[in-house]
Amino acid sequence: MQKRVDPATPPAGQTPDLSTETGRELAADAAGAGKTPRTERGRKTMRAILDAAALEFGERGFHDASISGITRRAGVALGSFYTYFDSKDAVFRALVRDMSDQVRDHVAPGIRAAPDQLAAEHAGLRDFIAFVRGHKELYRIIDESEFVDPESFRLHYSTTADRIAARLKAAAARGEVRDDVSEIHAWALMGINVFLGLRYGVWEQDRSPADVADVIADMLATGIGPR
Amino acid sequence: MQKRVDPATPPAGQTPDLSTETGRELAADAAGAGKTPRTERGRKTMRAILDAAALEFGERGFHDASISGITRRAGVALGSFYTYFDSKDAVFRALVRDMSDQVRDHVAPGIRAAPDQLAAEHAGLRDFIAFVRGHKELYRIIDESEFVDPESFRLHYSTTADRIAARLKAAAARGEVRDDVSEIHAWALMGINVFLGLRYGVWEQDRSPADVADVIADMLATGIGPR
Amino acid sequence: MQKRVDPATPPAGQTPDLSTETGRELAADAAGAGKTPRTERGRKTMRAILDAAALEFGERGFHDASISGITRRAGVALGSFYTYFDSKDAVFRALVRDMSDQVRDHVAPGIRAAPDQLAAEHAGLRDFIAFVRGHKELYRIIDESEFVDPESFRLHYSTTADRIAARLKAAAARGEVRDDVSEIHAWALMGINVFLGLRYGVWEQDRSPADVADVIADMLATGIGPR
Amino acid sequence: MQKRVDPATPPAGQTPDLSTETGRELAADAAGAGKTPRTERGRKTMRAILDAAALEFGERGFHDASISGITRRAGVALGSFYTYFDSKDAVFRALVRDMSDQVRDHVAPGIRAAPDQLAAEHAGLRDFIAFVRGHKELYRIIDESEFVDPESFRLHYSTTADRIAARLKAAAARGEVRDDVSEIHAWALMGINVFLGLRYGVWEQDRSPADVADVIADMLATGIGPR
DNA sequence: TATGAATGAGACTTCATTCAT
DNA sequence: TATGAATGAAGTCTCATTCAT
CATH class of the missing domain: 1.10.10.60 (Homeodomain-like)
Known part of the structure; x- marks a missing residue:
């Protein structure tokens, strides 16, 4: 998942x-x-x-x-x-469309309100985890679209990745992130969000969404190399 | 998925x-x-x-x-x-068990042979993408286990995340990565690998596994903030 | 069977x-x-x-x-x-339930209308044989319930035997039959009815139901010892 | 059953x-x-x-x-x-043949040794109940032959009834039972034996075989009318 | 619009029997 | 004789979809 x-x-x-x-x-x-x-x-x-x-x-x-x-x-x-x-x-x-729209809408305001890109990613992840906690069926439904309706499954992730990529590019133009950010980074971010949502939203809730987002924002800021 | x-x-x-x-x-x-x-x-x-x-x-x-x-x-x-x-x-x-074992076994050597943790993650991602290119059915099968046999689905990801976490902890002890690496980082890494495997292994092969791994290793090393 | x-x-x-x-x-x-x-x-x-x-x-x-x-x-x-x-x-x-109910309902009136217990047993046997002649499938269905649904099989015979026993006890109280009639007699009577129904109702119809019932009523009245 | x-x-x-x-x-x-x-x-x-x-x-x-x-x-x-x-x-x-033979053989000696016909029926029932207690599968197997191999099922009961009828006729000739004993009586006796074997041999063993046989022998001797 | 009975293709699974070793 | 793998016909049950009321 x-x-x-x-x-x-x-x-x-x-x-x-x-x-x-x-x-x-x-x-x-x-x-x-x-x-x-x-x-x-x-x-x-x-x-x-x-x-x-x-x-x-x-x-x-x-x-x-x-x-x-x-x-x-x-x-x-x-x-x-x-x-x-x-x-x-x-x-x-x-239903897939309906839920897809719901998440996007619930998560959008936080991102828009963020002062910079790292803050935006922080807010996005935090709100996303919080959202899935109240919508556990989300994963099962969107996941299964891979088998039921591959096109919308693929479309969903392509679109999402494109949106992230566009966001990153814009941020790079503003100097908020390194200027070689690419589609690869977008997919990586999407993977992070999805898996953390699964682990800390759906499976267990032993960490608050904000804590999880803190850790990731920090990692995005400076990497995981030794300080 | x-x-x-x-x-x-x-x-x-x-x-x-x-x-x-x-x-x-x-x-x-x-x-x-x-x-x-x-x-x-x-x-x-x-x-x-x-x-x-x-x-x-x-x-x-x-x-x-x-x-x-x-x-x-x-x-x-x-x-x-x-x-x-x-x-x-x-x-x-x-079959799920069979394939799960196969990936693990075929990916392990590269990780073990790496000189340090960042190199290990690089090798792991690179080799994983290469592997899935030859085993396109891998995703569909493991993904679908969520619906067919939830226990093995959950076990699969828990086990994998645990393995990554243990690897990171050991690396931290050796001073190769920051010493506050946690389970959250492990899940993030897993998400990255899974999604990049899907995008650059299964869907399209417009970038070489090594190139993709380069980008991610770099991101892990220093983050995505402005240089 | x-x-x-x-x-x-x-x-x-x-x-x-x-x-x-x-x-x-x-x-x-x-x-x-x-x-x-x-x-x-x-x-x-x-x-x-x-x-x-x-x-x-x-x-x-x-x-x-x-x-x-x-x-x-x-x-x-x-x-x-x-x-x-x-x-x-x-x-x-x-179906077992349906047929079981049918026999009971269709045989009850004759028994109730009989002037005394021996007459009741006579009527019961006679009418039962007549009934099975029109419902040959009865035996096969109820018999097979032993294998398909043992509970209802057992329940069917227990209930029937209980009903006969109660009838005999009441008759004993009225002085119509010996006063030591017991469950054993009830099962014996049930066995007689079932086998005669099989032989003269289902298998062959070389004797009229009334004739068969006459013989049994006589046996029940005085036994089979020498006169 | x-x-x-x-x-x-x-x-x-x-x-x-x-x-x-x-x-x-x-x-x-x-x-x-x-x-x-x-x-x-x-x-x-x-x-x-x-x-x-x-x-x-x-x-x-x-x-x-x-x-x-x-x-x-x-x-x-x-x-x-x-x-x-x-x-x-x-x-x-x-198997049906095998078991059928076994019962007959186990029950024959008692009948042969009896001084008169009522004693023979007593011994037959008593020994039969005793036998089925040790061979609970007997009923299920012989019963089911009705569905698996109807001929042998029918043959089995016809033969048994004929044997009983012959026995009764011989006894009548010897003056041990009333001289109008017929096939009907034979089938009645068979029914009694079968059902009492089921009830007191297979289902529950709350009465000894001899007790049950006593009651039936008495009933056969004088009927169930008031004394 | 709402209802719920009717349809029938399709898929899993069982197991008696055969047969090569 | 003994073994156990291979076969495939047959049957139960599910359920999306249609349709008459």
Whole structure:
């Protein structure tokens, strides 16, 4: 396990505004995987199914999850599922997108507010760990997209890495980090975030997110060589 | 998803041949998941099945893989599968163990031979990337163990992180790295290795393993702050 | 094999029709082994499956019977079976219960209407033989429960014997039979009924149920010693 | 459960003499279902398989029993089974015959030695119950023959009933029982024996075989009417 | 929209039997 | 005779998806 979602954010302004409705409804909607409900009642049902799906997929994994399990949790009839989603794959895709967006949104403000790049990475990791603690199903769902929907899996990490790389490049231009930062550094940072999120967010919580972020920020600042 | 197996590598060029018998029987055997064959003929059949399973699981993923697909590749009858393994899960477990052992064994020598810790990490990453290039199925199999056999998934990463942590501690004692290295650093290193292996080993090979390792070794030495 | 179900019988000629719906739904329902259908359509399908199962199990025995054979007879798709029953064992259990209830219910009235205990045993045996003639599958199904579901097998005979014993005790209190009647007599009577039902109900019908019952009633009245 | 084996015996002299070898070996041999072993070693192996089969079939029933289970218990290789028996059905048939013969032989002496018919029935029942206590698998095996090999099942009970009927007729001629004894009485007696053997031999042993036989002999002598 | 019954392809697993050694 | 690996037919059960109400 090491999938991750995104401890970083796009430059301000690129964050899609999800605040019109509940925020979460639109996110799902934006995924385009679900059929747009036309009534308020329909919107609620769809949201209930999506939330139930997060639980079901998180607990049992994609293949062991069942549509009937999802509708049972959502408290709707089996057939109603197909009123909102075309297939099992479709909810899953919508869900991956939904969660992916959620992390990004929850982590973005901290990064934007940081005074410099190292502080931004610190905030990003700290907030990311904190977020996954409240969303343990995140890993299982995003991880499994590798098998269910490889394209979105690959897209997810490519996009995330690109975002980090862009951030680093911009910081280099500002002189906040060395000027040879590259895609390799971006992938390394992503790997760090993902694994620390798994270890200190999902598995055990024996260290505070801030402590973990401190250690990493320090390592990024000066390396691990002898002082 | 980007699970990994072992941030260590065998001497370059020694990528083990997954299809020969030497050395691999013991690993499979050690897994204890299969029924030990009593004759030479049986031993060959079991190895054929295990190799076929690596291909099948690697190409199609656990759930889409089928026992009949495995036996077809292995050139044996469907029923023969059950002469050696109790279930689909059982081969999978045996396979995870088998591959996990392989990476570790092939990556260890390079690490041991390195003059100091930074060189060791360099060799480990370089050789690991080289290794996965020859074993693309590695990621899919180890990654998917999270869903098929969570215990071995967790065990795999815990063990690997512990190994790295022990290595760092020893290096700190020798004065080769800062003396406050901790488990957090170990997980960070593991994350780096796993993601770079995914990106530059499995996905694309637009940078040589050595180049990638150079960049990371440099980052570990002095951080990414401005020079 | 000569299991039996109930040494009591319904008024002669009232052999219940296994294929109608009246009265039988509740029995199956009471078994609790099936998933209760929520619609009328579902109720009919479930009944069709249960009736088809009686035929299939009766003709081929539990192990040679197949779910597909049952659904073929019932005229429904294979999968529909699992809409109503969890497993092959589950239908079988429901069926044993269903048939056990049927015999008891159809044999009880004759016993209740008899003027004294010997007349009751006469009526019971006579009606039982008549009943099994119309339900040849009864023996095979109840007999086989010994192997498929030992608990219900044992329960069936224990219950039946208890019922007979209670009947005898009550009759003794009324002075209709010797006052040392015991459980042993109850089991003996059950054995007689079961074997005569097998021989003169299922195997051959060379003697009328009433004739057979006459002989036994006489034996019970005075024994088989010389006159 | 109510199958039975035989609480009676044929007139002296009709009992096949099984005493040449171990007695049990010949019985199996006589069944003709097994291939005659030519060496002493072979004879032992065959006996081991037959005994193991009695355990396996008794514990798990015909269908759940497996050839490999039998050979495992017998301590021989799977393939060796087919050196002595043609099929699973064949061992089963041999076994039914073997056990059927055993009961008859163990019960015959008591019956022959009885001074009159009522005493003979008493001895027969008593010895039968005693026998099944030491051979609990008897019922399951003979019962299941109804499903595995209906002919021998039917033959078994027909033969037994005929033997009892012949006995009764002879006794009637001697004036020991009423002269209208018939096949019906024979089947009734068989039913009594079988069910009491099940209840007081296999299920629980809360009454001694002699006590049970006393009650039945008394019932046969004078009936169950008020004294 | 909502409901839940119906469908049927598909996959795992078992095990009697054969056969080469 | 003994061994145990190999075979493959057969059967149970799951579940995504459709559809009539």
